[in-house]
Amino acid sequence: MTSETTLNPALTDWNGLNGLPRFEAVSDDDFAPAFEAALKEHEAEIDAIASNPDAPTFENTVIALEIAGDSLSRVSALFWNRAGAHTNDAIQALEREIAPKMSRHYSKIGMNATLFQRIDTLWENRETLGLNTEATRVLERHWKGFVKSGAKLPTDEQERLAAINEKLAALGASFGQNVLADEKSWSLILSDEAELTGLPPFLTDAMASAARERGEEGKYAVTLSRSIIEPFLTFSENRELREQAFKAWAARGENGGDTDNREIVRETLALRSDMAKLLGYGNYAELKLDNTMAKTADAVNDLLKAVWAKALKRAGEEEADIAELIAREGKNHEVMPWDWRHYAEKIRAEKFDFSEAELKPYLQLEKIIDACFDVASRLFGIRAVEKKGVPAYHPDVRVFEIRDRDDKLIALFLGDYFARSSKRSGAWMSAFQSQHKLPLKNGRHGELPIIYNVCNFAKPAEGKPALLSLDDARTLFHEFGHALHGMLSNVTYPSVSGTSVSRDFVELPSQLYEHWLTVPDILKQYAVHVETGAPMPQTLLDKVLAARTFNAGFNTVEFTSSALVDMTFHTREAVEDPMTVQAEILGEIGMPKSIVMRHATPHFQHIFSGGYSAGYYSYMWSEVLDADAFSAFEETGDAFNGETARKLKDNIYSVGGAIDPEDAYRAFRGKLPSPEAMLRKKGLAATEELSGSDA
Incomplete structure (x- = not known):
C-alpha cells in the first residue's frame, strides 16, 4: 500500500503550470497512503542527519534540516488546503487522524537527543561559524524549536509533552470541524416577501443563491456566512428575525451535542497550562510570547486596557445615539446586540448621508x-x-x-x-x-x-x-x-x-496594505458603479472617507474584549469552567450588554484551532505598527512615494524572519512607533492627546 508504485505522483511531483500542483489529478483516497510514505521518508532523512558520522556543521545539519521533508510538505500543503477550503466527510475523518499523527511525528524529531546534540553544539559555537544574520536566526529558530519541543527534558517528561501535543492537535481539528458543522447545518429559510423588508437587492440575490444551494428554490436563506449574516443584521427591519439569526450566529460551538466545543476548550486550556509548566514557563502566555515583539503578558495587557478605556467610552456614546434613534422610532426596547448593526447603519446614513447599500454598487x-x-x-x-x-x-x-x-x-x-x-x-x-x-x-x-x-x-x-x-x-x-x-x-x-515571522509582526504587511484601499486615487479609479461605470461621486467619496472611524467604539470593544479573554485564559493558573471565566472577565471590564465578543469562546477559532492562542492581541499590536508605517507615506505627501515603497519592500515585505522584527521596522521607519497613530486612525484619540507624539 505504501510502496512508491502505488502512490499518486501528482501529490509530490508538481508539474502543472510553472510548477503548480495538478489538483485535478489528486483524489481524497490518495492522501492516507501518501502521508504514510512521506512520514517514513522524512523520518529516514532525519535519522540520516542525526547519525551523520561527520562533526556537525551548519551545512550538514541545519541546511540538511531545512530541505528535509519535501514530500511531506507537499502532501501536507495539498491536504490542509482541502481540509480548510473544500472539505468533505472523508477529508474531515482523515484530518482527525492526521493531526495527532503529524504532532507525534514532529514531537519525535524535537526529542531526538542525537540530533539536538548537533544543533546544540552549533548553537554554543555560533560565534565561530562565520554565519550572517539570516543564517544565525535560522540556527536560533531550530535551537529554540528543539528546546520548546522538550529536547532538554528527561525522558518521562518528553513523553508527557509529546502526548500533550498530540492531544492538542486532535482537539484543535475537532474544534474547527464543530464550528463548520454548526455553520453548515443552520439556515433560516424565508419565503414571505414581508420578511425581506429592508433587505437590498445584493443581499436578497445572495440569500436566493444560498437557498438554491440548500434545495429551496424560490426562497431565501439567511446563513451563518459572514457575508450574509452581517448584512442581514444590518438591513433587516424584522427585529424578531434579527434576534433569531444573531443568537444562532453567537451560539456556534455552544449548542450541546456532538458539535459543542466547551469541553474541548476546557481540556485545551488545561493541556496548554501543563505544557508551559513542563517547559519551565509560568503560564502558556509566557511560552507563546517568548520571541515576540510584545515579550510579556503585562505589555500586551497594558496596550489592550489603555485602548479598552477609550473604546468603552466611545461605545457608550454610540449606544446613546442608538437608544435615541430607537425612541424616535416610537419603540421602547433596550439596545441589544441584534439591534446594533441595524441602527448604527441608520445613524451612519443619517450622519454621513450614505448607506452601505448605496456604497455597495461601487464595490x-x-x-x-x-x-x-x-x-x-x-x-x-x-x-x-x-x-x-x-x-x-x-x-x-x-x-x-x-x-x-x-x-x-x-x-x-x-x-x-x-x-x-x-x-x-x-x-x-x-x-x-x-x-x-x-x-x-x-x-x-x-x-x-x-x-x-x-x-x-x-x-x-x-x-x-x-x-x-x-x-x-x-x-x-x-x-x-x-x-x-x-x-x-x-x-x-x-x-x-x-x-514566518513572530505572530505580532505578521499582521503588519496585511493591515498596512488595507490603507491603500481608501487612498482617493484608488477609489476614484476602481470604485465605479456596477451599472453605469461612473466613478464614485466625489461627494460620496468624501462621505466614505469622513465615516472611516464611525462605529469605532463598537468595533474596538468587540475586538479588545476577545483579546483580553484570550490573555486571561492563557495566564490563569487553572480554568475549570471557561464560560464562567469569560463571563467574569467581561463583567470586570464592564462589557456593555449591547455588544458581544467578536469571537465568543466556543467558536474562537483563532485561539483554539488557528494558531493565535495567547496571540489574538497581535492584530492590535500590528495596528500600532501599520498606522505609523502608513504615516511614513503620508509625511511625503504621496501614498505611492517611490523611495518609501522601496524601503518598505526591502525591510518589511521581502525579509521574512531573516532579521529581528524590531530591527526590520527601524530600518524602514528609523524608529519604533507609539500607539498614538493607531488611536488616531481608529478615531479614539483626542487632538490634545497627540501633541508631542512621535507618530
Whole structure:
C-alpha cells in the first residue's frame, strides 16, 4: 500500500503550470497512503542527519534540516488546503487522524537527543561559524524549536509533552470541524416577501443563491456566512428575525451535542497550562510570547486596557445615539446586540448621508481585485497575469502569474473568493510552496512561492457581478497584503520565508496594505458603479472617507474584549469552567450588554484551532505598527512615494524572519512607533492627546 508504485505522483511531483500542483489529478483516497510514505521518508532523512558520522556543521545539519521533508510538505500543503477550503466527510475523518499523527511525528524529531546534540553544539559555537544574520536566526529558530519541543527534558517528561501535543492537535481539528458543522447545518429559510423588508437587492440575490444551494428554490436563506449574516443584521427591519439569526450566529460551538466545543476548550486550556509548566514557563502566555515583539503578558495587557478605556467610552456614546434613534422610532426596547448593526447603519446614513447599500454598487469584486493588483504594481513594480482555464482545487479558484518589472515570474497566486458549505468561515492566506534559494534533492535550486488567498464573499446569481461591502473590500486588501508578504519574499532559507515571522509582526504587511484601499486615487479609479461605470461621486467619496472611524467604539470593544479573554485564559493558573471565566472577565471590564465578543469562546477559532492562542492581541499590536508605517507615506505627501515603497519592500515585505522584527521596522521607519497613530486612525484619540507624539 505504501510502496512508491502505488502512490499518486501528482501529490509530490508538481508539474502543472510553472510548477503548480495538478489538483485535478489528486483524489481524497490518495492522501492516507501518501502521508504514510512521506512520514517514513522524512523520518529516514532525519535519522540520516542525526547519525551523520561527520562533526556537525551548519551545512550538514541545519541546511540538511531545512530541505528535509519535501514530500511531506507537499502532501501536507495539498491536504490542509482541502481540509480548510473544500472539505468533505472523508477529508474531515482523515484530518482527525492526521493531526495527532503529524504532532507525534514532529514531537519525535524535537526529542531526538542525537540530533539536538548537533544543533546544540552549533548553537554554543555560533560565534565561530562565520554565519550572517539570516543564517544565525535560522540556527536560533531550530535551537529554540528543539528546546520548546522538550529536547532538554528527561525522558518521562518528553513523553508527557509529546502526548500533550498530540492531544492538542486532535482537539484543535475537532474544534474547527464543530464550528463548520454548526455553520453548515443552520439556515433560516424565508419565503414571505414581508420578511425581506429592508433587505437590498445584493443581499436578497445572495440569500436566493444560498437557498438554491440548500434545495429551496424560490426562497431565501439567511446563513451563518459572514457575508450574509452581517448584512442581514444590518438591513433587516424584522427585529424578531434579527434576534433569531444573531443568537444562532453567537451560539456556534455552544449548542450541546456532538458539535459543542466547551469541553474541548476546557481540556485545551488545561493541556496548554501543563505544557508551559513542563517547559519551565509560568503560564502558556509566557511560552507563546517568548520571541515576540510584545515579550510579556503585562505589555500586551497594558496596550489592550489603555485602548479598552477609550473604546468603552466611545461605545457608550454610540449606544446613546442608538437608544435615541430607537425612541424616535416610537419603540421602547433596550439596545441589544441584534439591534446594533441595524441602527448604527441608520445613524451612519443619517450622519454621513450614505448607506452601505448605496456604497455597495461601487464595490465590485472584479474591480477591487484589480485595485489590489494596481496598488502592488505602483508600490512594488509587479503585475498579475490571469491564466484562464488552469485547473485549481475548485472551479471558483482563479490562477495568476505574478511578474516583476523585467517580466520575470516571481510567484504564482490563487484567489478563492466565494463562500461555500465546504469551506470554513473567515478569510486567510496560505502557501502551497514558500520562496527560498537552497538547492534541493530533486535538482531544483530554490523555489517559487505559490500563495493563495481564501475569502467567503457571497456568490452572486448567475450572470450578476459580485458586490462587496466596505469591510469585504478591506478583507480582500488585508489578505492580499499577507499574500504579498509571501510572494515578495527574498530570503535564502525556507524556515524564515515570507510570513514566518513572530505572530505580532505578521499582521503588519496585511493591515498596512488595507490603507491603500481608501487612498482617493484608488477609489476614484476602481470604485465605479456596477451599472453605469461612473466613478464614485466625489461627494460620496468624501462621505466614505469622513465615516472611516464611525462605529469605532463598537468595533474596538468587540475586538479588545476577545483579546483580553484570550490573555486571561492563557495566564490563569487553572480554568475549570471557561464560560464562567469569560463571563467574569467581561463583567470586570464592564462589557456593555449591547455588544458581544467578536469571537465568543466556543467558536474562537483563532485561539483554539488557528494558531493565535495567547496571540489574538497581535492584530492590535500590528495596528500600532501599520498606522505609523502608513504615516511614513503620508509625511511625503504621496501614498505611492517611490523611495518609501522601496524601503518598505526591502525591510518589511521581502525579509521574512531573516532579521529581528524590531530591527526590520527601524530600518524602514528609523524608529519604533507609539500607539498614538493607531488611536488616531481608529478615531479614539483626542487632538490634545497627540501633541508631542512621535507618530
